[in-house]
Amino acid sequence: MVLDEITEPRLLHGDLWTANVLLSPGAPEPLIDGVLDHDRASWGDPAADWSQYAASRPDPVRDAFWVGYGRPADTAQARWRALVYRARHLGAVRLERHRLGTDGVAASYLELRAVLDALAA
Numbered sequence: 001m002v003l004d005e006i007t008e009p010r011l012l013h014g015d016l017w018t019a020n021v022l023l024s025p026g027a028p029e030p031l032i033d034g035v036l037d038h039d040r041a042s043w044g045d046p047a048a049d050w051s052q053y054a055a056s057r058p059d060p061v062r063d064a065f066w067v068g069y070g071r072p073a074d075t076a077q078a079r080w081r082a083l084v085y086r087a088r089h090l091g092a093v094r095l096e097r098h099r100l101g102t103d104g105v106a107a108s109y110l111e112l113r114a115v116l117d118a119l120a121a
């Protein structure tokens with residue numbers, strides 16, 4: 001099975017972005033002093049972390065992330081896993097938006113449908 005290819009789980013944060021990172025004041029370049037908000041932490045495939053999805057969107061500023069983290073493999077199996085992880089993230093986002101009463105729940109159905117169609121192809 002494709003998920004069985006992940007044999008060495010890593011600690012994933014699950015919500016790593018600028019608001020959850022403490023930077024060292026006065027450092028000549030950004031230096032991380034701490035990471036906050038670990039309620040979505042888990043063990044698993046590094047490609048399953050939400051940060052991987054966020055960093056995968058085209059943006060030259062994110063190149064530094066990939067230099068330090070390493071890009072995921074570009075294989076058929078890795079692309080399939082990325083779709084499974086994307087579906088999981090969409091479900092989590094939908095629940096969060098519903099809980100907070102924000103817009104976007106209905107729109108998430110179309111996005112999830114596209115991911116499920118790609119998985120079925």
